[in-house]
Amino acid sequence: xxxxxxxxxxxxxxxxxxxxxxxxxxxxxxxxxxxxxxxxxxxxxxxxxxxxxxxxxxxxxxxxxxxxxxxxxxxxxxxxxxxxxxxxxxxxxxxxxxxxxxxxxxxxxxxxxxxxxxxxxxxxxxxxxxxxxxxxxxxxxxxxxxxxxxxxxxxxxxxxxxxxxxxxxxxxxxxxxxxxxxxxxxxxxxxxxxxxxxxxxxxxxxxxxxxxxxxxxxxxxxxxxxxxxxxxxxxxxxxxxxxxxxxxxxxxxxxxxxxxxxxxxxxxxxxxxxxxxxxxxxxxxxxxxxx
Amino acid sequence: xxxxxxxxxxxxxxxxxxxxxxxxxxxxxxxxxxxxxxxxxxxxxxxxxxxxxxxxxxxxxxxxxxxxxxxxxxxxxxxxxxxxxxxxxxxxxxxxxxxxxxxxxxxxxxxxxxxxxxxxxxxxxxxxxxxxxxxxxxxxxxxxxxxxxxxxxxxxxxxxxxxxxxxxxxxxxxxxxxxxxxxxxxxxxxxxxxxxxxxxxxxxxxxxxxxxxxxxxxxxxxxxxxxxxxxxxxxxxxxxxxxxxxxxxxxxxxxxxxxxxxxxxxxxxxxxxxxxxx
Numbered sequence: 001x002x003x004x005x006x007x008x009x010x011x012x013x014x015x016x017x018x019x020x021x022x023x024x025x026x027x028x029x030x031x032x033x034x035x036x037x038x039x040x041x042x043x044x045x046x047x048x049x050x051x052x053x054x055x056x057x058x059x060x061x062x063x064x065x066x067x068x069x070x071x072x073x074x075x076x077x078x079x080x081x082x083x084x085x086x087x088x089x090x091x092x093x094x095x096x097x098x099x100x101x102x103x104x105x106x107x108x109x110x111x112x113x114x115x116x117x118x119x120x121x122x123x124x125x126x127x128x129x130x131x132x133x134x135x136x137x138x139x140x141x142x143x144x145x146x147x148x149x150x151x152x153x154x155x156x157x158x159x160x161x162x163x164x165x166x167x168x169x170x171x172x173x174x175x176x177x178x179x180x181x182x183x184x185x186x187x188x189x190x191x192x193x194x195x196x197x198x199x200x201x202x203x204x205x206x207x208x209x210x211x212x213x214x215x216x217x218x219x220x221x222x223x224x225x226x227x228x229x230x231x232x233x234x235x236x237x238x239x240x241x242x243x244x245x246x247x248x249x250x251x252x253x254x255x256x257x258x259x260x261x262x263x264x265x266x267x268x269x270x271x272x273x274x275x276x277x278x279x280x281x282x283x284x285x286x287x288x289x290x291x
Numbered sequence: 292x293x294x295x296x297x298x299x300x301x302x303x304x305x306x307x308x309x310x311x312x313x314x315x316x317x318x319x320x321x322x323x324x325x326x327x328x329x330x331x332x333x334x335x336x337x338x339x340x341x342x343x344x345x346x347x348x349x350x351x352x353x354x355x356x357x358x359x360x361x362x363x364x365x366x367x368x369x370x371x372x373x374x375x376x377x378x379x380x381x382x383x384x385x386x387x388x389x390x391x392x393x394x395x396x397x398x399x400x401x402x403x404x405x406x407x408x409x410x411x412x413x414x415x416x417x418x419x420x421x422x423x424x425x426x427x428x429x430x431x432x433x434x435x436x437x438x439x440x441x442x443x444x445x446x447x448x449x450x451x452x453x454x455x456x457x458x459x460x461x462x463x464x465x466x467x468x469x470x471x472x473x474x475x476x477x478x479x480x481x482x483x484x485x486x487x488x489x490x491x492x493x494x495x496x497x498x499x500x501x502x503x504x505x506x507x508x509x510x511x512x513x514x515x516x517x518x519x520x521x522x523x524x525x526x527x528x529x530x531x532x533x534x535x536x537x538x539x540x541x542x543x544x545x546x547x548x549x550x551x552x553x554x555x556x557x558x559x560x561x562x563x564x565x566x567x568x569x
Contacts, residue, residue, distance in 0.1 A: 007473075011384040012385045015382055015384070022419065029418035030414050107552070109319075113501070113519050115504050251416070267414040278406065286401075289401070
């Protein structure tokens with residue numbers, strides 16, 4: 001249907017206007033704020049500083065701590081979510097009694113709000129009453145209760161475990177959908193050639209899943225790198241700066257310290273760091289969807 | 292003999308690991324619900340009791356009687372319905388245009404909606420707070436709904452475009468041949484056929500908005516506090532009364548879980564086309 005150019009515009013206008021107001025304008029304002037020193041509730045303080053915030057960031061020890069925590073956070077959380085999700089998908093692709101029930105139940109963590117996830121895991125990790133300590137003591141892995149979220153060295157790992165729990169169903173669902181598109185002839189041919197199960201996985205299944213896995217990994221990396229609510233609820237960034245990640249640091253700068261200019265600059269740095277992954281992801285999806 | 296051996300092998304290789312994974316997935320949830328029905332004294336014992344010795348709804352009663360929780364549930368409901376209305380209201384026409392018209396800005400705009408779905412929340416939340424403060428929209432339903440529109444719109448545009456694309460264009464053409472105007476064709480033919488997609492998209496927006504914490508916290512105050520924000524503030528206020536907190540958590544989690552399970556199968560198509568954020 002060829003149409004007058006004004007017609008599609010009328011259909012698009014409401015979406016474009018709202019998007020411009022709540023996303024485009026704020027995003028541009030972040031750039032502008034990032035060039036200023038601006039402490040909220042102090043109207044006289046708005047001062048143009050050029051790239052001053054950015055040179056301050058480079059010299060900011062806390063920025064580098066947050067960045068290195070962010071790298072650990074993304075690599076470990078996404079890696080473990082993927083590994084567990086892959087295993088789950090391969091298992092759910094087998095036939096066994098209660099399969100459709102298992103498929104539905106495994107998805108449950110995905111549905112939950114981050115506040116509830118933070119709350120239930122904080123409760124399980126509790127030093128005095130937590131079930132996590134009790135289970136580990138019963139199997140003999142620890143001798144005495146551990147304050148998982150309060151001591152350096154375990155806090156980040158403990159939050160990562162909660163995020164792995166939340167995120168592995170996403171990989172399981174994506175990979176399972178991919179598995180179901182692999183024609184059974186491929187497996188029959190592999191069996192005919194006498195391939196072992198490892199060989200079948202290595203040379204038939206995984207290559208067929210390459211596209212799905214790449215898309216899922218990119219999407220998840222972007223999402224995990226941006227996410228801060230589970231950490232905020234569970235540790236607030238502590239103890240000390242043990243669980244400070246980049247988005248959390250930016251958020252706390254605005255929310256607690258009211259330094260909106262510096263916080264804007266930090267979130268711009270985060271965005272720039274993620275730009276590569278976003279470009280990769282958008283190219284892949286656009287290629288499929290706009291073909 | 293062989294049969295029994297392969298049976299055992301199946302158990303060790305498939306059924307046992309699946310049981311463990313399902314237990315891992317449900318464990319924290321079950322533990323929260325179980326804590327919420329234990330009496331205070333039983334919650335305070337270590338080692339914990341794995342099967343409640345006594346079931347009680349006292350925490351739920353306290354929550355309803357002594358806290359603002361019921362009001363917070365209502366606020367969350369209003370915000371989520373508002374997000375669904377705004378998200379669908381502006382995205383369904385846009386998605387129709389992306390699916391049915393060919394115009395020069397089509398692909399750049401579609402890609403644009405994909406990119407803004409990837410923008411970090413912190414990048415938007417800071418200026419949105421400043422903007423809402425200037426407009427006097429802090430601590431109002433409109434302010435929070437607008438915050439949630441930032442993720443509802445790009446998601447629904449992509450999701451609905453793929454649903455509209457799945458409807459053959461011959462349908463529109465047949466309706467036009469029968470003398471229907473474009474708007475009539477949309478109302479009488481396309482929208483009814485797209486209804487399952489609209490419902491799935493709407494439910495997903497609802498759940499995401501219901502679950503959302505950061506925008507709701509940043510943009511709300513005392514008046515329109517949502518459940519997620521309220522629950523988080525209870526942690527300080529009630530100095531970790533786990534019975535109360537887990538009861539609240541259960542009440543928030545149940546609707547989200549039920550709705551999500553209803554739509555999860557139909558979401559997979561949208562997932563692979565890149566529409567889903569979290």
